[in-house]
Amino acid sequence: xxxxxxxxxxxxxxxxxxxxxxxxxxxxxxxxxxxxxxxxxxxxxxxxxxxxxxxxxxxxxxxxxxxxxxxxxxxxxxxxxxxxxxxxxxxxxxxxxxxxxxxxxxxxxxxxxxxxxxxxxxxxxxxxxxxxxxxxxxxxxxxxxxxxxxxxxxxxxxxxxx
Numbered sequence: 001x002x003x004x005x006x007x008x009x010x011x012x013x014x015x016x017x018x019x020x021x022x023x024x025x026x027x028x029x030x031x032x033x034x035x036x037x038x039x040x041x042x043x044x045x046x047x048x049x050x051x052x053x054x055x056x057x058x059x060x061x062x063x064x065x066x067x068x069x070x071x072x073x074x075x076x077x078x079x080x081x082x083x084x085x086x087x088x089x090x091x092x093x094x095x096x097x098x099x100x101x102x103x104x105x106x107x108x109x110x111x112x113x114x115x116x117x118x119x120x121x122x123x124x125x126x127x128x129x130x131x132x133x134x135x136x137x138x139x140x141x142x143x144x145x146x147x148x149x150x151x152x153x154x155x156x157x158x159x160x161x162x
Contacts (some may be wrong), residue, residue, distance in 0.1 A: 002106040002123055007076045010117040016092050017116060018085040018099065019132060020108040023033070025050055027083060028058040028102050034098040035085070036062065047074025051081045063088065077118055079127045110134045
């Protein structure tokens with residue numbers, strides 16, 4: 001028996017979400033340390049799906065609202081060893097290298113402020129993430145004015161020199 005399901009993840013305003021896969025119960029604490037050391041004033045919550053033993057959703061964070069949201073969404077996804085991080089006061093670009101360097105992290109599926117749809121396959125044995133839908137379908141190819149707007153935006157938010 002194989003069944004496909006979709007879990008929708010709405011990202012709160014002024015937040016980003018990171019979805020990934022890891023492999024060990026200490027992941028939740030190691031991700032906490034990676035995030036807290038990456039960006040001053042970062043606020044975040046982590047949910048991690050344990051895949052053996054009691055199979056609980058482990059959760060940590062320094063923002064109670066984001067911590068509880070991450071725990072609830074991780075439980076909805078319920079795929080062994082997956083993790084979800086909601087973060088404020090930082091962008092994924094600020095923390096992705098730190099997350100990828102956590103020894104037990106296997107992959108990152110998405111890092112975005114867009115709503116996500118997580119495509120899940122479920123069998124009698126368990127559940128796994130097949131993939132994600134991150135945001136909307138492309139509407140066209142950028143023109144010169146779009147290139148200018150992109151470059152202006154990156155400079156406005158300080159990610160490129162003026």
